[in-house]
Amino acid sequence: MRPIAADDLPCAIVRLDAEGRIVEANDLFAEWTGLPVAELTGRPFKSVRQRFAGVGGRSEGMVRLAHRDGSYRPVIVGREDSGDGAVLVLVDAADRAERERELMRSQALQERTRNRLELIIDSSIAFSAATSEQELVDILATTVAKAYQAEQSAVFLRDECGGFLQASGDNPLHGMPGGETLVAQASGLRNVLAVSGAAAADEVTPVLGAAMRGAGVHAVLVAPIQHDDLLFGVFVAFFLHPRQFDSEAAPLADALAGQAAQAITTLRLQRQLEHAAMHDETTGLPNRRRLETQLLEYGRATPALVATLFIDLDGFKRVNDGLGHHVGDLLLREVGRRLQEVVRQEDLVARYGGDEFVVVCEVPEVAAAEDVADRIRLAIGLPFADLPEGFPISASIGMSIARTSDPGWNPDRLIREADHAMYSAKNAGGNRVVGSSID
Known part of the structure; x- marks a missing residue:
C-alpha cells in the first residue's frame, strides 16, 4: 500500500517559512483559493485569509479563506510550528459557519422579540393609565417612533364625517396629496x-411616491387602529433613512394598534357613562x-x-295624558332647545x-335676571309645531338671586327658594315670573 499523499487528504495543507510565506501547498488549497500552486508560492499566507467574526466575536481557530473570484470559504486552521516555519492544516468549516450564522440570527431574533414584548407590555400599561384620548394618542405616537426607530410618527383619528384629522405627532407629508392617500389606503385595507x-x-399610488420623494421620506409603515369592526384611525411611522421591514414589523404594529383601540374604546365608554x-x-x-x-x-x-x-311648564300634563308620552318627550326636547x-x-x-x-346664570344686577326670565317665558309661550290647537303651553318661573360671596350662599337653598317662587307663580295663574332674593 502506497503512503498517503497530501492531495489524498480531505483538507488543505500549507507549509510556511519562518516569515509566514507559503512554501508549499496541496491541490485542494489551490482549488479553494483559485490560484495555482506556483502563484501561491512566496505569497504571505495572511494575504489569502481574514479573521472570521462568529458568535460573540472571533470563532476560535476559524478564518475565512479568500478565493480570487471574491468569495470566501470559512475554514478551521490547525498549526504545527517547526524551527524553520510551520505546517497548516485547513478543514472546510462551511457547515459550522452556517450553524453559527443561524445561531446569531436566532439570538438576534430572540433579542428583538424580547425587546418588542417588553415594549408591548410597557405600552399596555401606559395606555391603560391614560386619562384622555389626547394623552393616549401622544403616548402611541411616541411608542411607535421608539418601536421602529422612526424619525417621525403621527396618529390620525376619524372625525364625525369619516375623514381623518392628525391628533398627535409629526407628519412630514402634511399638505401633500400623497399623505392623505396613504392614510386612506391603510384605512381602506x-x-x-x-x-x-x-x-x-409608486406601486401603491404614484402620488404617494412623489410625496415621499418631495419630503425625503424613504419608508413608511401604516397601521389601522381598530377594535372589532370599528375603525378609530391610523398611526404612521415615517423613516427618513432607507428601511426594510422584517416579518415581525406588521404583528408588532397590529399589537400596538390593538392595544390603543381597546384603550380608546374604554375611554369613550367611560366618557359616555360619565355623560x-x-x-x-x-x-x-x-x-x-x-x-x-x-x-x-x-x-x-x-x-x-x-x-x-326654576321653570315649570303649564299645560304639560294635558299633553302627556291626551297625546301620549312620545309627544311629551318631543315637547320637552323643544323646550330645552328654546331655553x-x-x-x-x-x-x-x-x-x-x-x-x-x-x-343658572351670572348677572350684573337683578334687572338683568328678570330680563332673562321674561325672555324664557316668551320663548316657551310660542306655538309648538308638534302640538295641535287646544294644547297651549306656557311657563311658570320662580327666580332666586344671591351673591356667591354672601355668608348665606347655599346651592340647595337657592333651588328651594326658586322652587317656592315658581309655585307662587303657578298658583297665581301661571305664565308669569315671581322673584325671590336671598338676604
Whole structure:
C-alpha cells in the first residue's frame, strides 16, 4: 500500500517559512483559493485569509479563506510550528459557519422579540393609565417612533364625517396629496401597510411616491387602529433613512394598534357613562346631579351675582295624558332647545325632572335676571309645531338671586327658594315670573 499523499487528504495543507510565506501547498488549497500552486508560492499566507467574526466575536481557530473570484470559504486552521516555519492544516468549516450564522440570527431574533414584548407590555400599561384620548394618542405616537426607530410618527383619528384629522405627532407629508392617500389606503385595507422606498410607493399610488420623494421620506409603515369592526384611525411611522421591514414589523404594529383601540374604546365608554350620569336622556341637557355640582362650582369661583330660575311648564300634563308620552318627550326636547337659544353659551340649562327645568346664570344686577326670565317665558309661550290647537303651553318661573360671596350662599337653598317662587307663580295663574332674593 502506497503512503498517503497530501492531495489524498480531505483538507488543505500549507507549509510556511519562518516569515509566514507559503512554501508549499496541496491541490485542494489551490482549488479553494483559485490560484495555482506556483502563484501561491512566496505569497504571505495572511494575504489569502481574514479573521472570521462568529458568535460573540472571533470563532476560535476559524478564518475565512479568500478565493480570487471574491468569495470566501470559512475554514478551521490547525498549526504545527517547526524551527524553520510551520505546517497548516485547513478543514472546510462551511457547515459550522452556517450553524453559527443561524445561531446569531436566532439570538438576534430572540433579542428583538424580547425587546418588542417588553415594549408591548410597557405600552399596555401606559395606555391603560391614560386619562384622555389626547394623552393616549401622544403616548402611541411616541411608542411607535421608539418601536421602529422612526424619525417621525403621527396618529390620525376619524372625525364625525369619516375623514381623518392628525391628533398627535409629526407628519412630514402634511399638505401633500400623497399623505392623505396613504392614510386612506391603510384605512381602506384595514391591515398594516409597509412601504420601503419611493418605487414601492409608486406601486401603491404614484402620488404617494412623489410625496415621499418631495419630503425625503424613504419608508413608511401604516397601521389601522381598530377594535372589532370599528375603525378609530391610523398611526404612521415615517423613516427618513432607507428601511426594510422584517416579518415581525406588521404583528408588532397590529399589537400596538390593538392595544390603543381597546384603550380608546374604554375611554369613550367611560366618557359616555360619565355623560349619561350627568345628563338627561330625553333632552340631552345636564341633569339634577350636574346642576348641583355646577352650583357648588359657582360658590368656589370669583364672587358674582347668580340667578337661579326654576321653570315649570303649564299645560304639560294635558299633553302627556291626551297625546301620549312620545309627544311629551318631543315637547320637552323643544323646550330645552328654546331655553338654550335665549341664554348665553356659558349659562347652565338643566332638566330638573318631569316638566321642570332650571337655568343658572351670572348677572350684573337683578334687572338683568328678570330680563332673562321674561325672555324664557316668551320663548316657551310660542306655538309648538308638534302640538295641535287646544294644547297651549306656557311657563311658570320662580327666580332666586344671591351673591356667591354672601355668608348665606347655599346651592340647595337657592333651588328651594326658586322652587317656592315658581309655585307662587303657578298658583297665581301661571305664565308669569315671581322673584325671590336671598338676604
